[in-house]
Amino acid sequence: MSTNPHSLLGAYVLGGLESTDLALFEAHLQGCAGCRRELAVLEKVPVLLDALPVPDAVALTDAPGSEAADPGVPVRLFDELARRRRTSRRRWTALAGAVAAACLAVGLAVGPLLARPPQPDATYSVVSGGGLRVNIDMARKTWGTELAVSGSSLPADGTLSLWVRDRAGGEDRACAWTATPSGKVKVTGATPIQLGSISSVELRDGAQHAVAVITVP
Amino acid sequence: MPLDDNVVESIYREHGSALRRFVLSATHDPQLAEDVVQETVLRVWQHAPDINGSFRSYLYRTARNIMIDNYRRSRRRPPEALEGSPTDPVEVMGRVDELLNRVLMEEALLRLSKEHRDVLVALHYRRFTVNEAAVQLNIPSGTVKSRAYYALRALRTILDEMGVER
Numbered sequence: 001m002s003t004n005p006h007s008l009l010g011a012y013v014l015g016g017l018e019s020t021d022l023a024l025f026e027a028h029l030q031g032c033a034g035c036r037r038e039l040a041v042l043e044k045v046p047v048l049l050d051a052l053p054v055p056d057a058v059a060l061t062d063a064p065g066s067e068a069a070d071p072g073v074p075v076r077l078f079d080e081l082a083r084r085r086r087t088s089r090r091r092w093t094a095l096a097g098a099v100a101a102a103c104l105a106v107g108l109a110v111g112p113l114l115a116r117p118p119q120p121d122a123t124y125s126v127v128s129g130g131g132l133r134v135n136i137d138m139a140r141k142t143w144g145t146e147l148a149v150s151g152s153s154l155p156a157d158g159t160l161s162l163w164v165r166d167r168a169g170g171e172d173r174a175c176a177w178t179a180t181p182s183g184k185v186k187v188t189g190a191t192p193i194q195l196g197s198i199s200s201v202e203l204r205d206g207a208q209h210a211v212a213v214i215t216v217p
Numbered sequence: 218m219p220l221d222d223n224v225v226e227s228i229y230r231e232h233g234s235a236l237r238r239f240v241l242s243a244t245h246d247p248q249l250a251e252d253v254v255q256e257t258v259l260r261v262w263q264h265a266p267d268i269n270g271s272f273r274s275y276l277y278r279t280a281r282n283i284m285i286d287n288y289r290r291s292r293r294r295p296p297e298a299l300e301g302s303p304t305d306p307v308e309v310m311g312r313v314d315e316l317l318n319r320v321l322m323e324e325a326l327l328r329l330s331k332e333h334r335d336v337l338v339a340l341h342y343r344r345f346t347v348n349e350a351a352v353q354l355n356i357p358s359g360t361v362k363s364r365a366y367y368a369l370r371a372l373r374t375i376l377d378e379m380g381v382e383r
Contacts, residue, residue: 007359007362007363010366010368010369011347011365014340015340015344016340016341016345016361016365017347018347020347021347023319041373042369042370042373045369045372046341047380048318048322049337049341049342051318051319051321052322052342053319053352056319056345057323057326057338057341057342058342060326060327060338061331061335063331063334077232088314215224
Protein backbone atom coordinates (compact mmCIF):
# COMPACT_ATOMS: atom_id res chain seq x y z
CA MET A 1 0.00 0.00 0.00
CA SER A 2 1.47 3.32 -0.92
CA THR A 3 0.34 6.84 -0.21
CA ASN A 4 1.45 10.31 -1.19
CA PRO A 5 5.28 10.07 -1.11
CA HIS A 6 5.63 13.42 0.68
CA SER A 7 3.98 11.97 3.74
CA LEU A 8 6.73 9.34 4.03
CA LEU A 9 9.36 11.90 4.94
CA GLY A 10 8.85 11.68 8.71
CA ALA A 11 9.01 7.91 8.89
CA TYR A 12 12.00 8.01 6.52
CA VAL A 13 13.93 10.36 8.81
CA LEU A 14 13.06 8.20 11.80
CA GLY A 15 14.18 5.07 10.00
CA GLY A 16 10.83 3.29 10.13
CA LEU A 17 10.03 2.72 6.44
CA GLU A 18 9.72 -0.80 5.11
CA SER A 19 11.51 -1.68 1.89
CA THR A 20 8.69 -0.90 -0.55
CA ASP A 21 8.01 2.53 0.90
CA LEU A 22 11.72 3.18 1.31
CA ALA A 23 12.37 2.59 -2.38
CA LEU A 24 9.34 4.68 -3.28
CA PHE A 25 10.41 7.59 -1.15
CA GLU A 26 14.03 7.57 -2.26
CA ALA A 27 12.92 7.64 -5.88
CA HIS A 28 10.58 10.51 -5.05
CA LEU A 29 13.33 12.40 -3.26
CA GLN A 30 15.43 12.54 -6.42
CA GLY A 31 12.87 14.70 -8.13
CA CYS A 32 11.39 16.67 -5.24
CA ALA A 33 13.36 19.73 -4.17
CA GLY A 34 10.76 20.52 -1.52
CA CYS A 35 11.28 17.19 0.22
CA ARG A 36 15.06 17.57 0.00
CA ARG A 37 14.86 20.98 1.65
CA GLU A 38 12.67 19.66 4.38
CA LEU A 39 14.86 16.64 4.83
CA ALA A 40 17.84 18.93 5.42
CA VAL A 41 15.96 20.59 8.27
CA LEU A 42 14.58 17.45 9.89
CA GLU A 43 17.38 14.95 9.44
CA LYS A 44 19.34 16.34 12.39
CA VAL A 45 16.53 15.67 14.84
CA PRO A 46 17.31 11.94 15.36
CA VAL A 47 20.84 12.84 16.49
CA LEU A 48 19.33 15.14 19.10
CA LEU A 49 16.83 12.47 20.12
CA ASP A 50 19.74 10.16 20.88
CA ALA A 51 20.71 12.43 23.78
CA LEU A 52 17.85 10.81 25.69
CA PRO A 53 18.47 7.16 26.59
CA VAL A 54 15.91 4.69 25.23
CA PRO A 55 14.44 3.61 28.61
CA ASP A 56 13.87 7.26 29.58
CA ALA A 57 12.17 7.96 26.27
CA VAL A 58 9.98 4.87 26.50
CA ALA A 59 8.97 5.90 30.02
CA LEU A 60 7.65 9.17 28.59
CA THR A 61 4.91 7.36 26.70
CA ASP A 62 3.11 7.01 30.02
CA ALA A 63 3.09 10.77 30.51
CA PRO A 64 -0.04 12.71 29.66
CA GLY A 65 0.09 14.92 26.56
CA SER A 66 1.89 18.26 26.55
CA GLU A 67 2.50 18.18 30.29
CA ALA A 68 5.11 20.92 30.21
CA ALA A 69 3.50 22.92 27.46
CA ASP A 70 2.77 25.98 29.54
CA PRO A 71 5.92 28.05 29.86
CA GLY A 72 3.72 31.12 29.57
CA VAL A 73 3.20 31.95 33.22
CA PRO A 74 6.79 32.55 34.27
CA VAL A 75 7.58 34.23 30.97
CA ARG A 76 4.83 36.74 31.68
CA LEU A 77 6.15 37.21 35.20
CA PHE A 78 9.57 37.88 33.83
CA ASP A 79 8.29 40.35 31.30
CA GLU A 80 6.65 42.17 34.18
CA LEU A 81 9.82 41.98 36.24
CA ALA A 82 11.98 43.26 33.40
CA ARG A 83 9.55 46.10 32.83
CA ARG A 84 9.57 47.12 36.49
CA ARG A 85 13.34 47.00 36.60
CA ARG A 86 13.59 49.26 33.61
CA THR A 87 11.15 51.69 35.22
CA SER A 88 13.00 51.84 38.50
CA ARG A 89 16.33 52.29 36.76
CA ARG A 90 14.86 55.16 34.76
CA ARG A 91 13.52 56.74 37.90
CA TRP A 92 16.94 56.78 39.52
CA THR A 93 18.63 58.00 36.38
CA ALA A 94 16.17 60.83 36.16
CA LEU A 95 16.74 61.79 39.77
CA ALA A 96 20.49 61.74 39.38
CA GLY A 97 20.15 63.93 36.31
CA ALA A 98 17.93 66.45 38.05
CA VAL A 99 20.25 67.00 40.96
CA ALA A 100 23.57 66.59 39.21
CA ALA A 101 23.99 70.35 39.07
CA ALA A 102 23.84 70.47 42.85
CA CYS A 103 27.01 68.45 43.06
CA LEU A 104 25.21 65.20 43.65
CA ALA A 105 27.07 62.24 44.96
CA VAL A 106 25.62 58.78 44.63
CA GLY A 107 26.99 56.00 46.74
CA LEU A 108 26.50 52.36 47.41
CA ALA A 109 27.16 49.94 50.21
CA VAL A 110 30.71 49.49 51.33
CA GLY A 111 29.75 46.80 53.75
CA PRO A 112 29.78 46.77 57.54
CA LEU A 113 32.90 48.21 59.09
CA LEU A 114 34.40 46.41 62.02
CA ALA A 115 35.33 47.84 65.42
CA ARG A 116 32.95 50.74 65.35
CA PRO A 117 30.97 50.62 68.57
CA PRO A 118 28.08 50.12 68.61
CA GLN A 119 28.38 48.08 65.49
CA PRO A 120 25.97 49.18 62.75
CA ASP A 121 23.92 46.72 60.76
CA ALA A 122 24.82 48.47 57.53
CA THR A 123 27.22 51.19 56.51
CA TYR A 124 26.96 53.35 53.44
CA SER A 125 29.45 55.86 52.17
CA VAL A 126 29.26 58.40 49.46
CA VAL A 127 31.92 60.72 48.11
CA SER A 128 31.41 63.30 45.37
CA GLY A 129 33.94 64.73 42.99
CA GLY A 130 33.65 68.02 44.85
CA GLY A 131 34.92 66.44 48.06
CA LEU A 132 31.56 66.05 49.79
CA ARG A 133 31.67 62.99 51.96
CA VAL A 134 28.87 61.32 53.88
CA ASN A 135 29.03 58.16 55.92
CA ILE A 136 25.89 56.64 57.38
CA ASP A 137 25.79 53.79 59.84
CA MET A 138 22.38 52.22 60.12
CA ALA A 139 21.42 50.18 63.14
CA ARG A 140 18.34 48.01 63.43
CA LYS A 141 16.15 48.94 66.38
CA THR A 142 12.84 47.58 67.59
CA TRP A 143 11.32 51.00 66.91
CA GLY A 144 12.84 51.40 63.43
CA THR A 145 16.32 52.37 62.29
CA GLU A 146 18.97 54.56 63.84
CA LEU A 147 21.12 56.52 61.39
CA ALA A 148 24.46 57.83 62.55
CA VAL A 149 25.60 60.43 60.04
CA SER A 150 29.05 61.86 59.70
CA GLY A 151 29.93 64.16 56.87
CA SER A 152 32.47 66.64 55.64
CA SER A 153 32.61 69.27 52.90
CA LEU A 154 28.83 69.61 53.21
CA PRO A 155 27.02 72.79 52.20
CA ALA A 156 28.04 75.50 54.71
CA ASP A 157 24.75 77.29 55.13
CA GLY A 158 21.04 76.67 55.50
CA THR A 159 19.36 73.73 57.15
CA LEU A 160 20.47 70.29 56.06
CA SER A 161 18.25 67.28 56.43
CA LEU A 162 18.39 63.55 55.99
CA TRP A 163 15.45 61.82 54.35
CA VAL A 164 14.73 58.12 54.32
CA ARG A 165 12.60 56.57 51.61
CA ASP A 166 10.92 53.20 52.04
CA ARG A 167 10.33 50.64 49.33
CA ALA A 168 6.66 51.52 49.10
CA GLY A 169 7.61 55.06 48.09
CA GLY A 170 6.91 56.81 51.41
CA GLU A 171 9.51 59.06 52.97
CA ASP A 172 10.45 60.28 56.39
CA ARG A 173 12.82 62.95 57.67
CA ALA A 174 15.26 61.21 59.96
CA CYS A 175 16.99 64.37 61.21
CA ALA A 176 17.85 67.96 60.39
CA TRP A 177 20.56 70.31 61.48
CA THR A 178 21.96 73.75 60.82
CA ALA A 179 24.88 73.68 58.44
CA THR A 180 28.22 74.37 60.05
CA PRO A 181 30.80 76.77 58.60
CA SER A 182 33.36 73.96 58.66
CA GLY A 183 31.08 71.83 56.51
CA LYS A 184 31.43 68.99 59.00
CA VAL A 185 28.74 67.27 60.99
CA LYS A 186 28.16 64.31 63.26
CA VAL A 187 24.54 63.70 64.03
CA THR A 188 22.26 60.79 64.80
CA GLY A 189 18.81 60.48 63.35
CA ALA A 190 15.94 58.06 63.71
CA THR A 191 13.18 56.76 61.51
CA PRO A 192 10.30 54.36 62.15
CA ILE A 193 11.12 52.72 58.79
CA GLN A 194 12.68 49.31 59.33
CA LEU A 195 16.20 48.83 57.99
CA GLY A 196 15.07 46.18 55.51
CA SER A 197 12.44 48.50 54.09
CA ILE A 198 14.77 51.40 53.38
CA SER A 199 15.28 51.89 49.64
CA SER A 200 17.29 55.09 49.71
CA VAL A 201 18.63 57.86 51.91
CA GLU A 202 18.96 61.43 50.73
CA LEU A 203 20.86 64.37 52.14
CA ARG A 204 19.11 67.62 51.22
CA ASP A 205 20.24 71.20 51.41
CA GLY A 206 18.22 74.20 52.65
CA ALA A 207 16.37 74.43 49.32
CA GLN A 208 15.34 70.79 49.64
CA HIS A 209 17.63 69.77 46.79
CA ALA A 210 19.30 66.40 47.14
CA VAL A 211 23.05 66.75 47.42
CA ALA A 212 23.71 63.08 48.06
CA VAL A 213 21.66 59.98 47.38
CA ILE A 214 22.40 56.56 48.70
CA THR A 215 20.42 53.77 47.13
CA VAL A 216 20.15 50.67 49.21
CA PRO A 217 20.40 47.55 47.05
CA MET B 218 15.01 46.58 44.41
CA PRO B 219 13.92 43.89 46.85
CA LEU B 220 13.90 40.28 45.82
CA ASP B 221 10.55 39.74 44.21
CA ASP B 222 9.10 36.95 46.32
CA ASN B 223 6.28 36.22 43.90
CA VAL B 224 8.56 35.64 40.97
CA VAL B 225 11.02 33.54 42.91
CA GLU B 226 8.22 31.53 44.47
CA SER B 227 6.62 30.89 41.13
CA ILE B 228 9.90 29.72 39.61
CA TYR B 229 10.30 27.26 42.45
CA ARG B 230 6.74 26.09 42.22
CA GLU B 231 6.77 25.57 38.47
CA HIS B 232 10.30 24.41 37.88
CA GLY B 233 11.95 23.65 41.22
CA SER B 234 11.60 19.89 41.21
CA ALA B 235 12.59 19.48 37.56
CA LEU B 236 15.61 21.72 38.09
CA ARG B 237 16.60 19.86 41.24
CA ARG B 238 16.33 16.53 39.42
CA PHE B 239 18.62 17.79 36.67
CA VAL B 240 21.22 19.18 39.06
CA LEU B 241 21.13 16.08 41.25
CA SER B 242 21.80 13.87 38.25
CA ALA B 243 25.06 15.77 37.79
CA THR B 244 26.30 16.22 41.36
CA HIS B 245 24.82 13.53 43.66
CA ASP B 246 25.50 15.81 46.63
CA PRO B 247 22.07 17.03 47.82
CA GLN B 248 23.46 20.09 49.63
CA LEU B 249 25.56 21.11 46.65
CA ALA B 250 22.61 20.52 44.35
CA GLU B 251 20.40 22.72 46.49
CA ASP B 252 23.02 25.48 46.34
CA VAL B 253 23.13 25.23 42.57
CA VAL B 254 19.32 25.34 42.35
CA GLN B 255 19.20 28.41 44.56
CA GLU B 256 21.94 30.16 42.68
CA THR B 257 20.21 29.37 39.41
CA VAL B 258 16.94 30.90 40.53
CA LEU B 259 18.77 33.89 41.98
CA ARG B 260 20.81 34.46 38.85
CA VAL B 261 17.76 34.17 36.62
CA TRP B 262 15.93 36.61 38.87
CA GLN B 263 18.85 39.05 38.87
CA HIS B 264 19.20 39.05 35.12
CA ALA B 265 15.46 39.14 34.42
CA PRO B 266 16.16 37.92 30.92
CA ASP B 267 13.89 38.43 27.96
CA ILE B 268 12.97 34.84 27.25
CA ASN B 269 11.37 34.03 23.96
CA GLY B 270 11.38 30.26 24.09
CA SER B 271 11.19 27.74 26.86
CA PHE B 272 11.73 29.12 30.31
CA ARG B 273 12.70 25.77 31.73
CA SER B 274 15.42 25.17 29.18
CA TYR B 275 16.76 28.60 30.10
CA LEU B 276 16.88 27.49 33.74
CA TYR B 277 18.65 24.27 32.79
CA ARG B 278 21.26 26.16 30.82
CA THR B 279 21.83 28.58 33.66
CA ALA B 280 22.25 25.71 36.12
CA ARG B 281 24.61 24.04 33.71
CA ASN B 282 26.75 27.18 33.53
CA ILE B 283 26.82 27.47 37.30
CA MET B 284 27.91 23.85 37.68
CA ILE B 285 30.66 24.33 35.11
CA ASP B 286 31.77 27.54 36.87
CA ASN B 287 31.80 25.80 40.24
CA TYR B 288 33.80 23.00 38.80
CA ARG B 289 36.37 25.33 37.25
CA ARG B 290 36.69 27.16 40.56
CA SER B 291 37.19 23.95 42.48
CA ARG B 292 39.95 23.00 40.08
CA ARG B 293 41.87 26.10 41.07
CA ARG B 294 41.90 25.02 44.71
CA PRO B 295 44.73 22.91 46.09
CA PRO B 296 44.69 19.28 44.98
CA GLU B 297 43.44 17.89 48.30
CA ALA B 298 40.15 19.73 47.80
CA LEU B 299 39.59 17.60 44.75
CA GLU B 300 39.77 14.27 46.44
CA GLY B 301 37.00 11.95 45.45
CA SER B 302 35.93 14.03 42.48
CA PRO B 303 36.73 13.13 38.91
CA THR B 304 39.68 15.15 37.73
CA ASP B 305 39.47 15.17 33.96
CA PRO B 306 37.80 18.51 33.21
CA VAL B 307 36.83 17.54 29.68
CA GLU B 308 35.10 14.48 31.02
CA VAL B 309 33.25 16.34 33.75
CA MET B 310 32.06 19.15 31.52
CA GLY B 311 31.15 16.71 28.80
CA ARG B 312 29.08 14.82 31.32
CA VAL B 313 27.22 17.95 32.40
CA ASP B 314 26.51 18.86 28.78
CA GLU B 315 25.33 15.35 28.07
CA LEU B 316 22.91 15.65 30.98
CA LEU B 317 21.78 19.04 29.78
CA ASN B 318 21.01 17.70 26.31
CA ARG B 319 19.16 14.83 27.91
CA VAL B 320 16.86 17.00 30.02
CA LEU B 321 16.30 19.39 27.13
CA MET B 322 15.22 16.53 24.91
CA GLU B 323 12.99 15.10 27.61
CA GLU B 324 11.45 18.52 28.04
CA ALA B 325 10.92 18.85 24.30
CA LEU B 326 9.26 15.43 24.02
CA LEU B 327 6.95 16.24 26.92
CA ARG B 328 5.75 19.27 25.05
CA LEU B 329 4.58 17.17 22.12
CA SER B 330 1.06 15.83 22.06
CA LYS B 331 0.81 12.28 23.31
CA GLU B 332 -0.07 11.00 19.81
CA HIS B 333 3.04 12.54 18.32
CA ARG B 334 5.27 11.46 21.15
CA ASP B 335 4.08 7.85 21.00
CA VAL B 336 4.87 7.59 17.28
CA LEU B 337 8.32 9.14 17.75
CA VAL B 338 9.17 6.78 20.58
CA ALA B 339 7.92 3.76 18.66
CA LEU B 340 9.86 4.55 15.48
CA HIS B 341 13.03 6.14 16.79
CA TYR B 342 13.67 4.68 20.21
CA ARG B 343 11.99 1.30 19.96
CA ARG B 344 13.14 0.84 16.37
CA PHE B 345 9.73 -0.34 15.17
CA THR B 346 8.88 -0.20 11.49
CA VAL B 347 5.79 1.73 10.44
CA ASN B 348 3.71 -1.45 10.35
CA GLU B 349 4.98 -2.68 13.72
CA ALA B 350 4.24 0.70 15.25
CA ALA B 351 0.75 0.61 13.73
CA VAL B 352 0.06 -2.72 15.44
CA GLN B 353 1.65 -1.58 18.70
CA LEU B 354 -0.29 1.70 18.83
CA ASN B 355 -3.41 0.23 17.31
CA ILE B 356 -3.71 2.85 14.55
CA PRO B 357 -3.57 2.54 10.72
CA SER B 358 -0.09 2.61 9.23
CA GLY B 359 -1.01 5.65 7.16
CA THR B 360 -1.67 7.46 10.42
CA VAL B 361 1.74 6.40 11.73
CA LYS B 362 3.36 7.89 8.63
CA SER B 363 1.56 11.20 8.80
CA ARG B 364 2.00 11.50 12.56
CA ALA B 365 5.71 10.77 12.20
CA TYR B 366 5.99 13.68 9.81
CA TYR B 367 3.99 16.15 11.91
CA ALA B 368 5.64 14.99 15.12
CA LEU B 369 9.08 15.71 13.66
CA ARG B 370 8.03 19.13 12.45
CA ALA B 371 6.48 19.97 15.82
CA LEU B 372 9.59 18.74 17.61
CA ARG B 373 11.87 20.81 15.38
CA THR B 374 9.79 23.89 16.19
CA ILE B 375 9.93 23.16 19.92
CA LEU B 376 13.69 22.63 19.76
CA ASP B 377 14.11 25.91 17.92
CA GLU B 378 12.08 27.65 20.59
CA MET B 379 14.25 26.09 23.26
CA GLY B 380 17.37 27.20 21.47
CA VAL B 381 18.57 23.66 20.80
CA GLU B 382 20.58 23.58 17.61
CA ARG B 383 22.91 21.33 15.76
